[in-house]
Amino acid sequence: MSDPLQPRATPRPALRGSPNHALFGATIGFFIGFGAVSLFGPTAHSFVRVMHLSPEQVGFLVAIPMLTGSLLRIPFGAWVDTTGGKLPFLILLVLSVIGIGGLYYMLLTLYPTHLGQQHYPLLLLFGALGGCGIATFSVGIGQVSYWFPKRNQGWALAAYAGFGNTSPGLVALILPLLIVFIGLWGAYLVSLGIVVAGIAAYLVLGHNAPFFQLRHEGLSREGAAAEAAACGQELFPQASALRALREAAAEWRTWALVLLYFTTFGGFLALTAWFPIYWQSFFRTTHWTAVILTAGFSLLSSLIRVPGGAWADRFGGEAVAALALLVLLAGALIMTLSGSFALSVSGELLVGAGMGVTNAAVFRLVPNYVPHAVGGAAGWVGGLGALGGFAVPPLLGHFVGTMGAAGYARGFLVYVVLAVASLALTGVLRLGPRRADPTMNPKAALSR
Template structure:
């Protein structure tokens, strides 16, 4: 029940990743946006969705995940509702460059739902024992991650049938329904439930341990953030997640523009390839979690990052359509499996501050979804059309750095267990 509730909450909130990707061309045509402006537009939901993961992930360690996740979804409702209002009142005739800042503002609010990831990760981690963390988090992340892919398919269909305004109205309705479902199904771990019933923290933790809970939080949000920040492995995991999940967010938003502008693909071909990327990368995260349980997160991450590197190199160097499709799906596989491996390692390295570590890793790591699209747009303005391909060199560099860091983590894991969790920067 708890896993189901958390997954539904994340699934609903995470759809904001594709808030602008499938509709970017509509705004480009009406507002005459430059490639860099398009990059910022598709990335802006990821800014709030990334940064808010840090405090909200830590907040879980003090109250449980239900209240933080509900608040994030409500903020997302405000953002999507604002976009709907803009389309009703301004689109298309009055939606010019002057409306661009307002569009970014509501996009940023809509992106708050993306931050549900770190809340749900912590919520799920406290429910499940160490031996099944990889599986549980893989199911949560994998199924929840399918949302952008489905949105990328459904949103254009709605636009084609009823118009752009209807797409955002239906999105708003779905998020509201998701809030109701999460409110009913979302459950905090035993220790939080017992404390809410009036039991002292120590007594609640003892009773929760008897019921099977293995991970317990620190006493405050600040303490859990600082505790996680003092451990150098947290920052290595941040970089890995910046590459894999931040990269996933960036490409989910950028790929429709890439396929249409560089390969002259039809609108529906671009949408289909983007949805395929998002769904494949999300679903492969589920077995990726099980592989991480079986073989270890570091070993699985090394293999996955190598696949990502090969895919990124193909897309950087090739201008052919078929090669680009192959490269895209290699990147998708590498990112999806690496995502699962990273969060398999978080509760092992930072068991006393899972929420704080999830906040840092999920928040700063996901910031790649905001940082990378403007870089890709800038490459196009700098190099011309070929910049659409050469921009993937960013992912080549990120994969190389992440491979090196994973090797360091793997070597450090062979050290005595007393340093595995508690060694500081």
């Protein structure tokens, strides 16, 4: 009787794509999805001015894309374990472009004289849809992970997240210039065209890993796993998205990684929103100076993820995370105590570098600690961790409200506390017992 795990005697179906092609396609898709949400900022300001929204309405309006984009990372990240990623990726990108397109339509047809409070629910709906682009992150993490061997996970995931994360910084620099030269409607139309082109590029380049392609061709899970393993695939998924979430949730290290990511990526999102206020209010900089400093922080924190992932591959995710968190802690202490503009800029750079490298190290550890449910773990870590961008700004604002102008600096105590707690947690991860890795044996992985 033949072993069902042996490759078929019939010719193997031609597999589409390669690890590097899949990485390039997923990065383009995430870049477009994350950047599309950044288009909402200038538009939201235009709506606020003509609709006379209350502060509470403004706060919810600005938060809604981040909220939906964060929470959707959980189910869509887990869905990768059943489909391979391309379908959920495309659904999120299409929902995002519908939201951004709806906002553009409101600008084109109602702005500025016909907009009123009665349009606020519609504005929230389009903002929520636009936020779906943020959720592509966890989908791409799973999609890329299944293509690459474990020894290259850190570099691959860091390249994906690092280059994809640059889009908010680039949009913050380029979109205001477009608005100056061709107006709000023209800039928005150009941006929308770029988003649609990016979706088309992902459609062509965003191939699923071999296991999922072979499953689509009709092979059994066991047969597809055997042939995919022969092609070099090392990580294999759960049969159910819900099971992937449950398996990931049952692993305590998943929740440790969530808290680390809350500090560094959630903290990154919070500071991209807070820094323009901080620089203009605390140091009285010009608008463009604040924009450049914030964009520099965003780009540094994003791009340093790429070498950070390679360092995590070489030296280990825990060691690299610990060193990066020390850098973050040093930067946060400088910004807490400093009243000097130059010193605070250096603190900002240290915070950005520490956050970016830690982010890379965290997702280097996901396939190490939760190899049996990478998609589910990516959903939990990416989704709940990103909620830091929703939770931290009110804490920073509380310091200002209670301490006045000095609170802009003292608010960075939040990051001091988070960095210290994350360092302690990294030590626990390093010293904790390790579980056996079932994914190096496809039969064991698929029998779970």
